[in-house]
Amino acid sequence: MGELGWVEGWPGGGIRTGRLWLREPEAGDRGAVIELFCSAEVGTYVGGPRERDEMERAVPETPRRRHGLFVVDLDGAMIGIVTIDRHGAGSKGHVRPEGGEPELGYMFLPEAWGHGYATEACAAALDWAAEALPGEPVVLCTQTANTASLRVAEKLGFTEVERFEEYGAEQWFGLWTRQG
Numbered sequence: 001m002g003e004l005g006w007v008e009g010w011p012g013g014g015i016r017t018g019r020l021w022l023r024e025p026e027a028g029d030r031g032a033v034i035e036l037f038c039s040a041e042v043g044t045y046v047g048g049p050r051e052r053d054e055m056e057r058a059v060p061e062t063p064r065r066r067h068g069l070f071v072v073d074l075d076g077a078m079i080g081i082v083t084i085d086r087h088g089a090g091s092k093g094h095v096r097p098e099g100g101e102p103e104l105g106y107m108f109l110p111e112a113w114g115h116g117y118a119t120e121a122c123a124a125a126l127d128w129a130a131e132a133l134p135g136e137p138v139v140l141c142t143q144t145a146n147t148a149s150l151r152v153a154e155k156l157g158f159t160e161v162e163r164f165e166e167y168g169a170e171q172w173f174g175l176w177t178r179q180g
Helices: 027-038 052-058 117-132 147-156
Strands: 021-023 069-074 077-086 102-108 138-143 159-166 169-176
Touching: 021 117, 027 052, 027 077, 027 102, 069 117, 077 117, 102 117, 117 138, 117 147, 138 147, 147 169
Parallel strands: 102 138
Antiparallel strands: 021 069, 069 077, 077 102, 138 169, 159 169
C-alpha cells in the first residue's frame, strides 16, 4: 500500500457513524491487524491468509497511518479496515482510459461479519471520498464468488461495469458515483 498523495487532509477526529468510528491506526490495533491478515476466513477471497511470522515481522508497533486508510472501531476495538486507494493503471477494469480511479477496499474480522458494519463503514468512507475527491468515480472489485461482498456493493449503490478473470477467479468490477 503505497503513499497516495492525492488526498489532502485526513478527517480530523475520524468519522463517526451510528455505531462505528473510522479512525487512524493506533498502537493497540497491531494484534487485530495481524489477525485480520492471518485469518483463513478473511483470506478466502483475497489471495489466502498471510503467514503469522511474516506479519509479526512486517507490522510495526503502530500500524502505518496514511490518507485513505481507516481502522473501523466498534466500542474501542478494531473490527476491520476500509481503504480508498487508486486502482492501478495496470489492473484490469477501468471506467477511465488512463485508470487511477479511487477504489474502495475493506476487510473485517470474521466475528464482525453479518452485522452490517461493512456497509455502514464503507458508506461513511464513500461520503468522505466524495468530499475529498469531488467528481471522482469510485470503483470496487471483488470475486463473484464472494456473495457477501457483492451484497455490500449493491447496498452501497455500486453498479456492475464488467466481469473478468483475474487471480484465477471471476472478478466483479463496479462503479459508484455520489447521488444527489
